[in-house]
Amino acid sequence: MAEKVCRHCMRVLEGQTCVICGTSDLAEEWSGLVIILDAERSEIAKKLGVDIPDKFALKVR
Amino acid sequence: MSEDSQIFVIKTTANQERSVATALARVSKKEKLDIRAILAPDELKGYVLVEAPKSGIVELAIQTIPHARALVKGSSSIAEIEHFLKPKPTVTGIKEGAIIEVTSGPFKGEKARVKRVDEGHEEITVELFDAVVPIPITIRGDTVRILKKDNE
Numbered sequence: 041m042a043e044k045v046c047r048h049c050m051r052v053l054e055g056q057t058c059v060i061c062g063t064s065d066l067a068e069e070w071s072g073l074v075i076i077l078d079a080e081r082s083e084i085a086k087k088l089g090v091d092i093p094d095k096f097a098l099k100v101r
Numbered sequence: 102m103s104e105d106s107q108i109f110v111i112k113t114t115a116n117q118e119r120s121v122a123t124a125l126a127r128v129s130k131k132e133k134l135d136i137r138a139i140l141a142p143d144e145l146k147g148y149v150l151v152e153a154p155k156s157g158i159v160e161l162a163i164q165t166i167p168h169a170r171a172l173v174k175g176s177s178s179i180a181e182i183e184h185f186l187k188p189k190p191t192v193t194g195i196k197e198g199a200i201i202e203v204t205s206g207p208f209k210g211e212k213a214r215v216k217r218v219d220e221g222h223e224e225i226t227v228e229l230f231d232a233v234v235p236i237p238i239t240i241r242g243d244t245v246r247i248l249k250k251d252n253e
């Protein structure tokens with residue numbers, strides 16, 4: 041199944057809605073993958089403003 | 102205090118960057134390794150970036166991952182890879198007046214002059230050279246190749 045990206049929080053997800061944002065405003069075309077595993081200690085997470093570990097896209101269309 | 106993060110680079114098989122990133126996340130969780138983040142920017146073909154405090158952790162993690170070919174020697178700072186976190190719009194570098202060639206879609210192979218650049222929508226409006234009547238058409242910024250930057 042094709043993964044989509046929430047336009048609000050940039051989470052990569054399967055299905056039709058983002059459970060975090062409660063929106064179905066999803067992008068089918070996206071690029072760049074970031075996986076945050078340790079949001080507390082990751083500098084990348086800090087730069088992106090991410091505080092919950094998950095998969096994110098860097099860009100959507 | 103936890104140890105400082107560094108960025109390590111893994112060489113992967115081409116087009117397997119995302120599968121390596123996903124597999125690495127799975128191994129890291131299962132083995133409870135101190136891997137903090139994994140980055141697979143589209144601009145970086147054949148490589149995946151890993152945020153961890155020590156190279157040994159990454160070296161260990163990639164042993165069982167298919168398509169993860171090797172750990173590149175040395176490490177980078179976060180500052181050195183920060184630009185990957187803000188990908189540029191595909192129209193960046195395309196200016197009004199530039200001459201482009203359309204690389205896909207119904208106008209593939211046509212040459213045109215750029216009339217307008219829309220950064221927000223990543224689209225450009227062009228006028229085809231071969232059209233009998235010059236009608237502006239709007240196309241995606243990633244479906245063109247720049248032939249001449251402007252009409253100098």
Ligand SMILES: [Zn+2]
Binds near residue numbers: 046049062
């Ligand atoms: Zn969301």
